[in-house]
Amino acid sequence: MNGPAPNTRQARVPPWRNEHVLRVAAQAVVLLAAALFVGFLVRNLTTAMAGRGLSLGFGFLDLTAGFDIAESPIPYRSTDTYGQAFLVGLLNTLSVSAAGIVLATILGVLVGVARLSTNWLVNRVASVYVEIIRNTPLLVQLVILYFAVFLQLPPVADAVELPGAIFLSQRGLFLPAPELTPSFGRWLVFVAVGLGVAVAAGIVAARRASAGRPTRRLGMIGPVTFVAIAVGGWLLAFQAPIVIDLPARQRFNFVGGMGLSPEFAALLFGLVLYTAAFIGEVVRGGIQAVRRGQWEAARALGLSERQALRLIVFPQALRVIVPPLTSQYLNLAKNSSLAIAIGYPDMFKIGVTMSNQTGQPVPVILLVMGTYLVISLATSLLMNIYNRRVQVLES
């Protein structure tokens, strides 16, 4: 380098051409503009709110709600506070989202595999399902399920009975439910012991495998002892630890079993059917993204079909699947807010009721949006941690 030293050149650059100065100035201008804009909005908001007697405080959360909620996982009466009503809504949102995510994943994987099936009929049926679901609005699907299916079901006396003691009626969906008996605790001890043995056997097997010694027997011993101890415990517990509680028809409703209200059932089915179509495409894309050469190379190395799937194809497919799967889970949780259209008391619906009753829409909207944001961010955080674990490290 025979030019001037960098620091002397820097000194000669006028400030309006100095990149550092320009960068700082540009950011200052952007921040100032953003601050002015937000300030303008907030000023308008405060004037408008003062003019209409609205407040920003959250004090109303301690007031008596005075409205009933059709279903709640925790005890709730109309004499409870708005804060408790909101909590009920949050729990309802979380429960429908959690159930939806589990079921949609199962159905979605089935759909994705069916789309890749060599069986022409299976393949076509899955494709038609995916196209119909993906090209119609979820809200329309929900109102069809609720207003045109669940509300049109026969009354309890003529309930439709599906195989496996499942009843469909105007009162919703009734399913057999597992019920824990007092001996469940004792049985749990057996299960824990069995699990301990299985894990120990697994660890020993893994050690031996890394040392290059044969492990085939040990790999089998773990699961076999686990099943044996669990079954033995079941028999020794005097009383079956888990019994199946069947729904029984009464005059106006069913008792026993697990009952899902028409609103919950319609929302859950709608969300599951909708999201499963998208998850199916994600799964199909993930499996197709693993090149054929990977299969062939795995086979050439002497791995069996199952080993190739488990050790070679699946980890690579997972790497492609996890990020879009996360956004589908988030979509499902956010889409559960459509519950308001069919009257399921989720967080958004309760928020709207609260806003109407208290006449304080601004803090209620902030509370609802903030909670959704926290749910979304927490889910993506968890899935990002999982995603980091399944990523194949390439150096």
Added chain:
Amino acid sequence: MTSATLQPPHVRVGPIAWLRVNLFSTWYNAILSLLIGALLAWVILQFAGWALGAARWDVITRNMRLFLIGQFPADQAWRIWLNLAVISGLAGLSGGSAGGAVRTLATSVAAAQLLFAGLIAVSGIGLLGSVAYLANAALVWIGLVAGMRRLVPQRMVTIGWLVSLPASFILVAGVGDTAIPSVSTNLWSGLLLTLLLATVGIVLSFPFGVVLALGRRSALPAVRWLSTAYIELIRGVPLVTILFMADIMLPLFLPGELRIDRVARAMGGITLFSAAYVAENVRGGLQAIPTGQVEAAHALGLNGFLTNRFIVLPQALRAVIPANVGLFISLLKDTTLVTIVGLLELLGIGRSVLAQSESLGAQMEVYVFVAALFFVVSFAMSQASYRLETSLGVGKR
């Protein structure tokens, strides 16, 4: 190896062999085929029995006008026809000159109009509407032919599109007391409102989304943080809450003297919402540009703005066209949510039709019809987007 490339041998498969390979290759495939075949047959029979027998389609045909243009004044309906004619002609011209996916899209515009012509013919609106739709379909076809023969220069077509979008909005909205009196947005409803909301949403959110995407990749931390915060904030909450906020809080955010009506509020909410998703799509396109492109541009002496304007954005935006068509489809479906804040788009109109005493109990008919309309539009577009993807070579490894 010979140098001549041999075509793969042509295998002719008889129906029996086809069945054996595709349905009964193994014992479990055979069981699966039989089970699913039986289930499918049952579902189709049930549905056909309902659709051809029990269903009361007169509820739909009687209210066809409501479904299509809602409560738009009947004597002003020519404005919508004019709009449709302009769009048909332009779609034909673009399809003719561009070919590929655009042509598929233009053809499906024509097909949709033929479908509507048929629907109107069986409903009570009168044959005039049918004829008008047929004429529109013919217009698409004329446009296609003219486009293929290059009778109209490409630049004219582009200008036509750019002019027609705001022009058609003004035509629908109307101006004061002129020959096209303004039509109150309370009367905007049905499929018309659905299409307006989706189109305005995507058109307005596009520039905003591009700015956000560039901001998120900016070298200036303040700009990057602001853009990222906006995008993640919007993507973290459901659209319903944003529409609700737009409905209730937008009037509070604006200066007291400024009043905006419900449709404009919904459009604002949709635009703010979809901008974040456009931004993420565009960011995907930006990331796909090799760094060498930017370095080469810098080496040629282009500054940051010129690099983005002439090197990065043209390539990135072309790469994200299919993704944005997908976004438009989901936006179109998402416009149904404005029923929750009380606007009567297609689904909302369906609900008000169901409130008529003579439509009692026809939920399935009305909602299936609404779903079918959505399906036709978004299926056509998703097919076009798929073809676009293949022709642009996006997503090829």
